[in-house]
Amino acid sequence: MSAGIKKSSSNGSESILTSEEQQAKINEVRKLLKAVPEKLSTYCSDASIARHLRARNWNVKKATKMLKDTLKWRSEYKPEEICWEEVAHEAETGKIYRSNYMDKHGRPVLVMRPSCQNSKSTKGQIRYLVYCMENAILNLPPDQEQMVWLIDFQGFNLSHISVKLTRETAHVLQDHYPERLGLAILYNPPKFFEPFFTLVKPFLETKTYNKVKFVYTDDLNTKKVMEDLFDIEKLEAAFGGNDTGGFDINKYAERMKEDDKKMPLVASHPVVTSAALSLDPIKVDSSSDNEKTDASDNEKTDASDNEKTDGSLSHGIEPEIVSDRNMPVASSTRNATDVVEQE
Numbered sequence: 001m002s003a004g005i006k007k008s009s010s011n012g013s014e015s016i017l018t019s020e021e022q023q024a025k026i027n028e029v030r031k032l033l034k035a036v037p038e039k040l041s042t043y044c045s046d047a048s049i050a051r052h053l054r055a056r057n058w059n060v061k062k063a064t065k066m067l068k069d070t071l072k073w074r075s076e077y078k079p080e081e082i083c084w085e086e087v088a089h090e091a092e093t094g095k096i097y098r099s100n101y102m103d104k105h106g107r108p109v110l111v112m113r114p115s116c117q118n119s120k121s122t123k124g125q126i127r128y129l130v131y132c133m134e135n136a137i138l139n140l141p142p143d144q145e146q147m148v149w150l151i152d153f154q155g156f157n158l159s160h161i162s163v164k165l166t167r168e169t170a171h172v173l174q175d176h177y178p179e180r181l182g183l184a185i186l187y188n189p190p191k192f193f194e195p196f197f198t199l200v201k202p203f204l205e206t207k208t209y210n211k212v213k214f215v216y217t218d219d220l221n222t223k224k225v226m227e228d229l230f231d232i233e234k235l236e237a238a239f240g241g242n243d244t245g246g247f248d249i250n251k252y253a254e255r256m257k258e259d260d261k262k263m264p265l266v267a268s269h270p271v272v273t274s275a276a277l278s279l280d281p282i283k284v285d286s287s288s289d290n291e292k293t294d295a296s297d298n299e300k301t302d303a304s305d306n307e308k309t310d311g312s313l314s315h316g317i318e319p320e321i322v323s324d325r326n327m328p329v330a331s332s333t334r335n336a337t338d339v340v341e342q343e
Contacts (some may be wrong), residue, residue, distance in 0.1 A: 010098065021180060025053055025060055032064040040071050042264075055178030055207070058115030070176045080263055082131045084256040090128035091256075093118045094247035098136055099150070100255075101234035102244075108136040108147045111236070111247075115155035122165050126172060133177055135259055148229070152238050153189040161196055170203040172212050183229075184212045187239055 002136060017025070026049045035045050049067065056062035074080075091097065091158065093116040099109040110132055119125055136147045186193075194214075215222050217240065226232070226240050235241025 025058055026050055029064050030059045041072060043074060045321045051179035056283060060130060061097040073176055079130045079134050083260050084126060087128040090119055092122055092249055096132050096246060097252055103229050105146050106144045108139050108140045110136055110149050112149060114160050117160055123166055125165060126168050126244060138259060138262060148182055149184040150239060151186050153187060166205050167198045174205055174208055181211055186212060186214050188212060188216055212280060
């Protein structure tokens with residue numbers, strides 16, 4: 001697709017925007033944002049605004065509200081300040097880690113193994129997930145802004161299922177990391193997982209749901225799917241590749257400590273209030289586009305963190321994008337509607 005034309009669809013119909021029209025909408029959002037604290041300005045680049053616009057089907061008011069909510073969240077949660085030492089205990093079993101290879105489109109790969117869950121704290125698990133997201137974004141190539149999730153269901157059973165964690169994961173990723181996930185591969189999920197996935201569908205936006213691909217080793221097409229996406233020599237043996245090295249927490253810790261040094265030094269700053277972010281009420285016509293709302297916005301989460309957990313789900317984004325350096329990205333992802341409805 002031409003870099004100058006953006007095609008999007010959220011309800012079966014398609015709208016096409018030229019690069020000029022996209023830029024005009026980006027400029028509209030920037031005007032609505034008004035004054036943004038300097039420490040948060042890096043999250044208001046044209047590329048960031050474009051991601052929020054795509055996530056809201058180019059609806060300026062909805063995208064602006066989404067971005068303002070994210071700026072407020074970042075001001076309070078400070079995800080860029082999470083360091084390895086704070087979350088290292090969550091990483092010990094290799095339940096989530098950034099692989100040392102990328103897919104053939106240059107996207108970082110987060111490997112997830114829900115059966116390796118070692119914590120009952122939803123808060124701690126979400127914080128570690130946020131750390132992993134920030135680390136993957138830190139390691140994005142200049143012309144890429146998406147990542148791949150590769151989820152290994154080996155050893156997964158009913159005790160690993162947590163609706164609460166799934167809901168919280170969907171909330172954070174869809175609301176605060178829009179258009180960051182290119183594809184989520186669910187590798188050999190057990191049959192009982194499919195009904196659960198259907199159950200949590202209301203928590204996921206359609207765009208997110210459509211980025212999920214179910215892959216089974218007994219499927220004749222599986223090998224080709226993985227070969228199309230990954231260098232088999234570098235891909236881990238658990239996913240049909242030739243790398244038998246496995247996860248080493250000590251080596252991974254060293255990688256993460258080095259990456260922490262690359263994170264921008266962010267001095268402590270006061271929480272940005274709604275006024276500081278010019279969070280004027282923005283009326284949104286809910287009928288203007290047929291988006292699904294995240295169920296986590298409509299229901300309060302449980303106060304208890306002590307429940308069984310699983311952190312693997314899918315949340316995604318569209319491939320045609322404006323990168324942070326205003327470079328077009330051509331990342332092909334196959335629609336998985338043949339297996340499940342996807343984002």
